[in-house]
Amino acid sequence: MELSDSFLRKICLFLSLAGIISLAFLAQLQEGKHLKVGDISKSHISQKISTEGIVAWGRLSSGTLFFELSDNGRIRVTMFSPSPEDIAAAGKNNAVRVTGTIQLYKGSLGLVAEKVERI
C-alpha cells in the first residue's frame, strides 16, 4: 500500500472523528447507569452507577465521609478523601446525585462514591 501525505491527512481526520465520537460515548459511561436507590441489587455489585435521593444522616470520620441516601429505599454511601464541596453537598436533608461503584460490605450493599452533587 502506497502511503501519501494526503492519504495520511484523511486518516487523521477520520481518527480524530472516531476519537470525538468515542470520547462523547465514553464520557457518558463515566456517569454510570442511572438507578433508583430501591432498584439497586446484588446484580449491580462492582458496577458504576449514579443515583439520587435525600441525605438521611451523615458523618465525617478520619477523613472519610459516610451518609445514608434515601428515596424509594435506603443505601449507605462511603466517600474516601471528600473535598469540602462534597462534604457541604452531603448535608442532612439535602437532595443529591451520587456517582460511584456498588460494593458489598459485611453482607450489605453500599455505594463507594466518587462524586456527590446537590440537585
Add this chain to the structure above:
Amino acid sequence: MTPLEAISASLLGTVLGLFTGLVPGLHINTVSFLIFLLPFGGNLFFAVTIASMSISHSFMDFVPSILLGAPDNENFLSMLHSHRLLMSGRGIYAVRLALLGCLLGLVFGIILSPFFAYLLIRNYAAIRTAVPFLLLLSLFLMLFSESCWKKFLWSLAVIILSGTLGILSLGTFPGAIFPLAAGFFGGATLIYSLMKKSSLSPQTENNQPYPKGVFSASLSGAAAGSLVSTIPSFTAATSSFLVGSFSGKMNSDSYLVSLGSVNVSSMLFSFVALYAVGIARTGSAVALKSIIPMNTESILLLLAACLLSGSLAFLAAEFVSGKFVSWLAMVDYSLVNTAVLLFIIILVAILTGLVGVMIFLSASFIGLAANCAGTKRSCCMAFLVMPTLMLYLGIAG
C-alpha cells in the same frame, strides 16, 4: 463528565502539548502541575487533559528535536539519524518519517493495549526479575555490534564514561537527567555541527515517498514502547536497539519511523500499565495515578482522548514543520545552532544550577567523543542503564 467536557478537556490538552512540544526543554510534567490550578473542571477533566497533552507533546517534540537539534528527555536518539537528513536538505522528510511513526504507534498502541494489559497482568512478576538481564543484554548488544576492534574499544570507553557520569550525577543532584540527556545528545550534536562549520543545505520539498517497511518498523517500535512503559531506565533508544537487534537490520529512515512509534506507544502503554498493574513509569502516569481511580471506564476514556489528540497533533506538527523549515532557510544555521546551544545551557543553569551546567558539558564532550570516533552514540545510554543496574544488583542504595 459530559461529552462536551470530555472533548474540551482533550482539545485543551492537545493545545498545551503542542506548545510544550515546540519549546525545547519545556516538559509536560511542569505543565501538569499548572493544570491542577485551572478554576474549572474536576479530576476526570484534568486526567483527560493530561493524557491528551502527553500524546500531542510526543508528536510535536520531534519538530524542534529534528530541525533545531534540541532534543528532550524522551526523543534524543532521533537526532542522530535526523541530523544527517537535515544537513543533506531532507529535514522535512525526517520530520515526516518521525510523525508517521508517531501516528502508526498511536494506532498500534491502541489496538495492542488489551493484549499488553493481559500479558502484563500475567507476567509482571517475571518481567521484574528479568530487568537486570535485559539491561545487561542491551549494553552487550551495543558493544558487540561494532564493526571493528577500534570502534569496540571506543564504545567501551564511552559506555564506561557515560555510566560513571550517570552514577555520579543521578541520585546525587536532583533533576540531573535533563542536563545529561541534553548534553549527550543535544549538546554533542550542536557542538559537532559548529566545529564542522556545517551549513544547512537548501531543504527540498517533501515529496519523497515513504520507505518500505514502515508498518513493521512501527510494530517493532510499539513492541519497544511496551518495554519502555514497563522496565525502569529503558528509554526509547535502548528498547529500540534491543528490539531492532532481534527483528533484523533497519535502515536509518525506518529507524526514525520506529522511534516515533516508540515515543507515542510508550506513553500510551504507560497509562495501560497503570490500569493493569498499577505501575507509573512516566510523569503523566504518576499524575494520573494521583487523581483518578484507574478502572476500565477511565482507561477507555483516556485512550479515546489520546486518539483525538494524536491525530490532531499529527496535522499540527506537519503544518508547523513546513513553516519552521521556511524560517530556517532565511537565517544563518550556525547562528541558530549557537542560539539553541546557549538556550539549552541557560535552561540547564536555571533548572539545575552550576552543577547542572558542568554535568551538561561533561555529557556533551563524551557524546562528542563518540561522534568523532564514529561509534554508536546510543552507547551513551549507559548513563541511565548502569545506575539502574547497580540498584538492581544491590551495589548502590
